[in-house]
Amino acid sequence: MQVSRGSAVAVAGGAAVAAVLGWIAIRPTEPRPVAAGSPAVRAPAVVPEPTRTQRVRTVNGRRQPPVVRAPESASGRYRTVPGGDPAPRGPGRTVRYLVEVERGLPFDPEEFAAAVHATLTDPRGWGERFQRVARGPVEIRVSLSSPALARSRCLPLDVGLSLSCWQHGRAVINADRWGSGAPSYGRDLATYREYVISHEVGHGLGHGHTTCPRRGAPAPVMVQQTKSLYGCRPNPWPHRTARIDR
Known part of the structure; x- marks a missing residue:
């Protein structure tokens, strides 16, 4: 095929332009600013506000543990918390006990065991000398349990999915209550844990269970305070009661 000189020049010129454009297309370029609101602009990363379970709360002058929503059921098997804690010195009989936590619950077993021992050995407590051990023989087992396991372990008592109980040598502590408390104690989860x-x-x-002696009085610790205060004020201790604002 014959090509005229003018056509050849045009073709050559077009090839040169194409080559330049191709070089421009593949040359690394600095990012160009894009107008705000353009789809190409990424929104700045947003750091979420702390959730309720992450905030450090102070209620009645006490630093509160985080609220934790326990699952309705977990593994159905307990794990004994290893190690132990000595009985405090002083009068009173020694009570050997162990702590166990159902596998699969969102609670640290060692932290739970430490909270239990601090409550049982508090001067406002029952007065026995509680010694935590990792194996029997023991007088008491304190068992953190999912609501489903608590319901099973508490039989023939009917605790549903919301209550704790004492049954068959176990203080069965409902993990839902341990994690979120009870309306009778308001936002004071730390004190409710001592009560339960x-x-x-x-x-x-x-x-055994007892009743509120008079309206406005501190509730005896054996009142079923999780259900109601029956006109009394909340109180977690057998002795030396203290006022708690809800």
Whole structure:
């Protein structure tokens, strides 16, 4: 095919332009600023506000543990918390006990065991000398349990999925209550935890339920305070009661 000189020049010129454009297309370039609102602009990373479970709360002058929502059921098997804690010095009989936590619950077993021992050995407590051990023989087992396991372990008592109990040598602590407390204690989860340990272990020591003596009085620890205060004020201790604002 014949090509005229003018056509050849045009073709050559077009090839040169194409080559230049191709070089421009593949040359690394600096990113260009894009107008705000353009789809190419990424929104700045947003750091979420701390959730309720992450905030450090202070209620009644006490630093509160985080609220934790426990699952309705977990593995159904307990794990004994290893190690132990000595009985405090002083009068009173020694009570050997162990702590166990159902596998699969979102709680640290060692932290739970430490909270239990601090409550049982508090001067406002029952007065026995509690010694935590990792194996029997023991008088009491304190068992953190999912609501489903608590319901099973508490039979023939009917605790549903929301209550704790004393049954068959165990203070069965409902993990949902341990994680979120009870309306009777308001936002004071730390104090409610002391109450539920004191109350259920109190059953293990032979104490039965009692009633509110008069409106406005501190509730005896063996009142079923998780259900209601019955006109009393919340109180987690067998002795030396203290006012708690809800």
